[in-house]
Amino acid sequence: MDVLVVGNYTREHALAWKLKQSPRVGKVYVAPGNGGVGNVAEAVPISMMDFEKLADFVEEKKIGLTVAGMDDPIGGGIVDAFQARGLRIFGPSKAAAQIESSKAFAKELMREAGIPTAEFRVFSTFEHALAYVREKGAPIVVKASGLAWGKGVYVCRTLEEAERALKEIMLDKVVKDAGNEVVIEEFLDGQEVSIHVLTDGKDFLMFPPSQDHKPIGEGDTGPNTGGMGVIAPVPWVTEEMMQDIGKNIVRPALDALEKRGVPFVGLLYPGLKITSQGPKVLEFNARFGAPECEVYMRLMKSDLLDLIDACIDGHVAQKKIEWSKGAAVNIMLASGGYPGEYKRGLPISGIEEAEKVEGVVVFHAGTKLQGSTLYTNGGRVLGVSAVGTTLKEALERAYKAANLIKFEGKYMRSDIGAKSLL
Secondary structure, eight states: OOEEEEEOSHHHHHHHHHHTTSTTOOOEEEEEOOSSGGGTSEEOOSOTTOHHHHHHHHHHHTOSEEEEOSHHHHHHTHHHHHHHTTOOEESOOTTTTHHHHOHHHHHHHHHHHTOOBOOEEEESSHHHHHHHHHHHOSSEEEEESSOOTTOSEEEESSHHHHHHHHIIIIISOTTGGGGSSEEEEEOOOSEEEEOOEEESSSOEEEOOOBEEOOEEETTTEEEEOSOSEEEESOTTOOHHHHHHHIIIIIHHHHHHHHHTTOOOOEEEEEEEEEETTEEEEEEEESSOOTTHHHHHHHHBOSOHHHHHHHHHHTOGGGOOOOBOSSEEEEEEEEOTTTTSOOOOOOBOBOHHHHTTSTTEEEEESSEEEETTEEEEOSSEEEEEEEEESSHHHHHHHHHHHHTTOBOTTOBOOSOTTHHHHO
16 A cells, blocks of 8 residues: 655654555655655655645555644644545544644633643633733743644743733734634643544554653753654653543543544544643644654554554554553754744755664654755754663663754754653
8 A cells, every 4th residue: 555644744754664664555655745754755745735736646646545644734624625535544634633723622622521731711812811811920821722833832930921922922923823812821830741642533542651842942941842852651650640641631532522523533642741630731732743753653563554544444442552662762953043033954964874873763854855965944853763772772872863963053952851860
């Protein structure tokens, strides 16, 4: 079976890399891809939001499965568009994906289902939101309700920061239409954990816990990003905690979506804070995280295609996922200035040397290949993934490889996984 993966990120590169290992997979295409997917797939220069052209390509090439990787096409309804043409695709419907594409929808769903989350209010006017923030005080969290690529969340330690966040989101439109509505939440203390489950809408398979490091700065300081590095599994998250998360967060979310007539088929990813009162949901995502996907693809021993088929065909209850022992990490290399303004078109070197480090695979995000030269083409440029028998070994390998890669202004956090090594 030939397969198309839709997206242009490290996540889609990792999914293509893993699918290519299946004995049941023939050719893998990635649309639009990036400068690095060519080692496992063919990049197809079609926009991920041009559903008609993508569907035409799938029909022309007789592609047996499409995997929707990114939030924008999923939230925009690529699954509905493909299914309307009788094409086989992995991912949730546009209606079910509202659990990510509308934070207001997700929060109302959580309230209705009794899922533990932060106290919140939703606002569509700047004046009312500002009055509420002034009434509540800081610390407080301000979120754009729509899809904002991880950049629409402001954790505000002071009232001044909260007022500035509201102005940027609602008046300055820094995240465009995603900021037409805002969710204002109480601040939750505790460490973040990423949970991923594959589901056919009824049954689900949980992945090991992972931990992303979203703020740009060392020690979790500075503005939020799409993620600067991740570890899996998370050594202090117990089996008992995972069972609790499955019972009190995943199960009620799936049941609530089914009750609304929009069953969720695909990959559901609740981002959690582990508070003193237990796990609480920060947000739901309707697809694999990036950089989380990369560590999961490195640790997964099972055939990904078999698992995707089980989700689409409603056979998840009959499946188990086999995982490698040990740990995986993924360090993101970013352009200088990210998540603000940054330069593009800077030559990259050292990837070949980096991948000679034991246990290392480099996944591409913001890269572009021109001739034989690779250039930067985005904020987060590369994900340097590594596996090891221990978290410490995986981190050492990843950082050794990351330091071999060069481009002007390269930035990475040097403290990924540090909290779990203590």
